[in-house]
Amino acid sequence: MLTPTQQRVWDDLLDPGGNRPTVDPGLARRLRQALETEASDSLERVGAPGSAGGPSWIPGRDPAVIVVSKHLLGQVHQCERQLLASERVGFEWNATIVQGMLAHKAIELKCGFIAGAGGPVPPAALVQLAGQRLIDDEHGPAAWLRSAPPGELAEAYAAATDGVTKFEDTFPPIDARWRPRVESRLKVQLAGGRVELSGKVDLVLGQASGHEARTLIIDLKTGRPALGHPADLRWYALLETLRVGVSPYRLASFYLDSGDWRHEDVDEDLLWSTVRRVTDGIARLLELRVAHRTPTESPGPACRWCIDRAHCPSASTDLPGFSPSDD
Ligand code: SF4
Structure with a gap:
C-alpha cells in the first residue's frame, strides 16, 4: 500500500496512463547539427585547443578536449569571475x-x-x-x-x-519493469571530440518506444528548489535526446526533504532554448580559457558563498543576512 505522498507521485508525476508525445524523428539530428556548427565556430574563433603552441588548459585535463558538465555550464552562466576563482582554488571533498x-x-x-x-x-x-x-x-x-x-x-x-x-x-517503490536507470551517464561528443558534453542523471524511468517519448528524468534534491534546477534537467533532456533520438516526455526535480517536486514537460522549444544556452556556454568557456578574455562579474545571490567576494568590486552586499565584513 502506498503512502499518500507516494500515491500523489504516482498519480501526478509518474502519471502512468497519461498521453506520451510522438517526437519528430529528424529533431535530434537538427539539434546535433546546430551544436556541431556553433561549437566548431567557437573553437575556430579562439584557436583550437591542443594545437601546436596552442593554449594552455586546466591542469590535469586533456588539453585537446573541453568537457562541459551541468555544473560548469551553470557556473559560467552564473558568474564568470566566480568560475575562474573557484577553478584557481580547486576542488575538495567535504x-x-x-x-x-x-x-x-x-x-x-x-x-x-x-x-x-x-x-x-x-x-x-x-x-x-x-x-x-x-x-x-x-x-x-x-x-x-x-x-x-x-x-x-x-x-x-x-x-x-x-x-x-x-x-x-x-x-513509489520502483518496479524493474519501469526500466529504472540510476546515476546514468550521458555523453555527447562534438567537433571531432574536441568538445564533450557530459552528464550523470540521478534517476531515469521508462524507455522510448519507436518515436514515442516514454522517459521521465528525475533529479533528486536534498535542499530547497533553486533557480538553476530546471536548467540542469533541460541539460539532461538534451543529452538524452541526442543519445536516443527521442526526447524524454517529462523532467522533474524531486525534493526529498518535502516530498514535493517541480516538473515540466519536454517540447521542441525547450530543447532549442537549451541548445542556445549550451552553445553560448561553450563560447564563453573557450573565450575565458583559451582567449583569456576578462571575465564578467554578475552580482547576485551567489555572491553570498563566493570565494572571491572579498576582492570583487561588483560583489553584491544587498542580500538578506549579508554583512560586508563577512569572511
Ligand atoms: S562576488 Fe559576486 S559578482 Fe563577484 S565574482 Fe563572486 S559571484 Fe561574481
Missing part, C-alpha cells in the same frame, strides 16, 4: 558533498537489488554498502572517507540514511 554521494550511491544500489541482485535492504545497510563501494573506487571520495574524523563521517552516513529513507517513503 562532508556535504560526500553525504549526497552516499545517498545517491545507496539509491543506485537499491535499484540494483530491485533489478535482481537480492531482496530489500534497509536504508542504513544500503548506505554502509554505498560507503564501501565508494572507498573501493579511487576516483571518488575514497581518501576523504578513509581519513575523515569519526564525527563528520557519522554525520555524513546519518544524513545519507535520512535521504534514502525519505526517498523510500515518498517515492
Whole structure:
C-alpha cells in the first residue's frame, strides 16, 4: 500500500496512463547539427585547443578536449569571475558533498537489488554498502572517507540514511519493469571530440518506444528548489535526446526533504532554448580559457558563498543576512 505522498507521485508525476508525445524523428539530428556548427565556430574563433603552441588548459585535463558538465555550464552562466576563482582554488571533498554521494550511491544500489541482485535492504545497510563501494573506487571520495574524523563521517552516513529513507517513503517503490536507470551517464561528443558534453542523471524511468517519448528524468534534491534546477534537467533532456533520438516526455526535480517536486514537460522549444544556452556556454568557456578574455562579474545571490567576494568590486552586499565584513 502506498503512502499518500507516494500515491500523489504516482498519480501526478509518474502519471502512468497519461498521453506520451510522438517526437519528430529528424529533431535530434537538427539539434546535433546546430551544436556541431556553433561549437566548431567557437573553437575556430579562439584557436583550437591542443594545437601546436596552442593554449594552455586546466591542469590535469586533456588539453585537446573541453568537457562541459551541468555544473560548469551553470557556473559560467552564473558568474564568470566566480568560475575562474573557484577553478584557481580547486576542488575538495567535504562532508556535504560526500553525504549526497552516499545517498545517491545507496539509491543506485537499491535499484540494483530491485533489478535482481537480492531482496530489500534497509536504508542504513544500503548506505554502509554505498560507503564501501565508494572507498573501493579511487576516483571518488575514497581518501576523504578513509581519513575523515569519526564525527563528520557519522554525520555524513546519518544524513545519507535520512535521504534514502525519505526517498523510500515518498517515492513509489520502483518496479524493474519501469526500466529504472540510476546515476546514468550521458555523453555527447562534438567537433571531432574536441568538445564533450557530459552528464550523470540521478534517476531515469521508462524507455522510448519507436518515436514515442516514454522517459521521465528525475533529479533528486536534498535542499530547497533553486533557480538553476530546471536548467540542469533541460541539460539532461538534451543529452538524452541526442543519445536516443527521442526526447524524454517529462523532467522533474524531486525534493526529498518535502516530498514535493517541480516538473515540466519536454517540447521542441525547450530543447532549442537549451541548445542556445549550451552553445553560448561553450563560447564563453573557450573565450575565458583559451582567449583569456576578462571575465564578467554578475552580482547576485551567489555572491553570498563566493570565494572571491572579498576582492570583487561588483560583489553584491544587498542580500538578506549579508554583512560586508563577512569572511
Ligand atoms: S562576488 Fe559576486 S559578482 Fe563577484 S565574482 Fe563572486 S559571484 Fe561574481
